[in-house]
Amino acid sequence: MKKVGIIGYGWLGSRISRNFAESFEMHATTTSPQKLKNIRSEGIQADLAVFNEDEKQFPDPWNIAPELDVIIITVPFSERRTSKEILQKKLSSLISFIGKFEKQLFFMSTTSVYPDEPGIFKEEMLPSENIFTENKIKEAFPQINILRLGGLMGDSRLLKNFNISDLSGVVNHVHYEDVSAVILKMIEKDVRGKVYNVVAPLHPLKQEVIAAQNNQHSDDMQYNNKERIISSEKLITELDFTFIHPDPKNFHLD
Structure with a gap:
């Protein structure tokens, strides 16, 4: 049985782990002593492993890492809210924690790296070399797969539960079960060194999604020509991948 390690057992990491538990021997890290038990x-x-900007508090190297077949990094790195200096220290801490690892690696990035402007955005339009965090992690681990995740949804995490100011735009969401399914397929195919947008292929309006989640009709809602759409076409084509949850309007039904 392959051994899989998840660095960052938060909302997404815990769900990936539960989806993988029957097929893999699971290992994980958490920043919380309360969660450890x-x-x-x-x-x-x-x-326990905490990655922060204080170099004096770098965690010791992960003892289990050399025995793992796959490592999945779900620790968040927000380039919009954090200085490059702090990001660099946090990344250095993470890289030291993993150590020399030449097997399959996955890094959970985000579609927020793309400009907040109208257009259809594909991976090749923004290479990892142009994104600070992605570039640094790729320099350390050239084989790493970078997954740019859309807005994570599923379970009770539904759009209707958020305070949304602008309902007129389309969504670029993904169900956590599809994130797990993408990683699983990439493990099976031993895919390395790829960058993929992981976003449901359908992009309904926010107001359509909320209406569906409230069991309301969404008639007379019109799209405009200035939408920001993150394309998952590369992922679908190269992996021959079929989304379990292609339509965000139906995420609450599953």
Whole structure:
């Protein structure tokens, strides 16, 4: 049985782990001592690891890393809210924690790296070399797969539960089960060194999604010609991937 490690057992990491638990031996890290006991109670081997800007508090190298077949990094790195200096220190901490690792690696990035302007955005329009965090992690691990995730949804995480100021735009969302399915398919195919947008292929209006989640009709809602759409065409084509949840209007039904 392959061994998979998840660095960052948060909202997404915990769901990936649960989806993988029957097929892999799971290992994980958390920043919270309180969570450690709960994670271990699920049969997952877990360790504490905090990645911050204080170089004096770098975690020791992850002892299990050399034995792992796959590492999935879900630790968030926000370039919009964090200075490059702090990001660099946090990345250095993470890279040191992993150590020399030449097997499959996955890094959860975000579609927020694309400009907040109208257009259809594909991976080749913004190479990783032009994104600070992606570039630094790729320099350390050339084989890493970078997944630019859309807005993460599923379970009780639904658009209607958020405070949305502008309902006229389209959504670029993805169900967490599809994130897990993409990673699983890439593991099976031993894919390395790829950058993919992981976003549901349908892009309804925010107001359509909320109406569906409230069991309301969404008639007479019109798209404009200035939408920002993140394309998952490359992922679908290259991996022959079929989304489990292609339509964000139906995320609440699953």
